[in-house]
Amino acid sequence: MxxxxxxxxxxxxxxxxxxxxxxxxxxxxxxxxxxxxIGCDTSQCGACVIHLDGKSIKSCTMLAVQADGCDVLTIEGLADGDVLHPMQRAFHENHGLQCGFCTPGMIMSAIELIKGKPDITEQEIRQGLEGNLCRCTGYQNIVKSIQEAAKNENNLTNR
Amino acid sequence: MYSFNYLKPGSIKEAESLLSESDDNKVISGGMTLLPTLKQRLARIDNLIGLEKCGLDKIILREGLLNIGAMVTHFDVSNSALVKTENPAIAQLASHIGDRQVRNRGTIGGSLANNDPSACYPAAILAMSGTIHTTKRDIKAENFFVDLFETALEEDEIITSVSLPKPERAAYEKFPNPASRYAIVGIFVAKFDSEVRVAVTGAGEEGVFRCQQIETALSAKFLPESLSEINISADGLMSDIHAEADYRAHLIVELAKRAVAKSIAR
Structure with a gap:
């Protein structure tokens, strides 16, 4: 221990x-x-993505002891009480999820992806989501959600 | 996962001595291959030695060579101003390894030590005639990559950094598996004053290799058209569920043409 x-x-x-x-x-x-x-045991699905010292990582492919002294942000840390984080709101408003299992990882990846990139292209978003699998949506509305959040990037506060 | 102890030595000397204590001690860098392997119980380790406190995370210019520390992540290679200036081809290569989260954790030293037959970095290091610096010696790329998942590293030897000369022109092209993003074939083309070197990953039954046929053709004239008559034999190339050997042979020539065009346009 x-x-x-x-x-x-x-x-x-x-x-x-x-x-x-x-x-x-x-x-x-x-x-x-x-x-x-946790959606897989092969480090492929991305449902476990969190931020570690500001960078998105797969928390299933890191040891707790390796995170000693680090700053971790999980999906629970985004909303301010009942007020959703802009990325959460964009997913909500654009129907960026169906079953919702992949959503925490999608949102954590997406927040890092659009940082400083209000004009991010659809291609860049799709490529940026290589590490996140969704089995329901076909990604269309996920991409749409992220694009909208990127446009509102000025309002995004990264806490 | 089987249980193990995680050790965090504060220097590379200490890491080396911990590693040499037992065959069941292993070094971990980014862990992007090792941790999934441990999760599947495909390996059992007594002590896992983390290198994060050993100061191997620098990128510097040393005697005209780009020197990248073993613990530098793919993200940092792809994002470093120094790498982009000195060796844009390897920055571009690093920006397409695995996925974003893998690039945030995975390291150049880990990738080279693992020598996955489909990894991107081995092609770059071999094509650019890089040198792998370890706790014991300096190993030329030609002598480093031995076979699938096998390198010249001894049991108690740790990679500390990699040095790369600056090519006149260079580029990497890969044909990624649509699911895993690993290279079905990846080609690194590097043109130096005295020679052209071309290394192929993803295709060889014994891992990364140099393709003399393409090198000779490009040495005569460094243009994509120089490769229009080239046919690569499928002997010694892998056939698996992703691609047949003859398809890989075809991809080698096609991707080499694209890499040459890309390096000229850069």
Whole structure:
């Protein structure tokens, strides 16, 4: 067991973890933040994407001990109470989801993807989502949501 | 996942000594291959040695060579102003490895040490005649890549950085598998003052290799048209569910033409 201290959604946690525990399992089972999903065991689906020190990563392909001292942002850290994050709102308004399983990862990836790119093209968005799989939507409305959020990028605050 | 201890040595010397303590100790960099392997219980390790505190994350210019630390991520290679100026072809290559999240964690040292037969970096390092610096020695790319997932690295040897000379022209073209994004075939073309070097990844039964036929044709005239009469034999090329050997042979020539055109346009 190793003691790790990390900040998740602005709150500091210190916990003992087994060294082989994945960051995704730590977030879900220790911190009970179950918005971060686990959709595969091959690191391909992207449902578990979070931000680690501002960069999008697959939390199922990193150990909790490796995140010691880091700043983590999960889907739960986006909304301000009942006020959705602009990317969440764009998904909501553009019907950017069906079953919703991939959505937390999609949104976390999308926020990083459009940072500083209000004019991001459809092609760039599709390429930027290579690491996120959706089995329902055919991606059309996901791309539409992200494009709209990018246009409103000035309003985006990255907390 | 089987249980293991995670160690974070503060220097490469310490990492080297921890690694040499047991055959069941392994080094981890970005972990983009090793962690999925451990998750599937395809490997069992006593101590996992993380290199994140060993100071291997610098990109510098040293004696005219671009030197990239082993722990530099694909994202940082693709985004570095120094790499973009000195060696734009490898910056472009790095920007298309795996997916965005893989590029944020995966490293050049990890990719080279793993020597996946479909990885992008081995083609670049071999084509540009790079040097792999380790805790024990300097290894020329020609002597480094041995076979599928096999390199010249000894059990207790760790890659510290990679040095690359500056080619006059260079470009990488890959034909990615639509699902995995790994190269079905990837070609790195590099033109130097004295020679043209072409390396192929994704296709060889023994991993990355140089293609002499294409090198000879391009040495005569460095133009895509120089390759219009070239036929590559399918002998020694992989056939798998993604592509037959003769299809890969065809792709090698086609992608080489595109890479040459791209390097001239750059």
């Amino acid at each position: 190793t003691e790790v201290t990390l900040t998740v959604n602005g709150k500091k946690y210190t916990q003992n973890v087994f060294d082989h525990v994945l960051l995704s399992d730590f977030i879900r089972e220790k911190l009970k933040l179950t918005g971060t999903h």
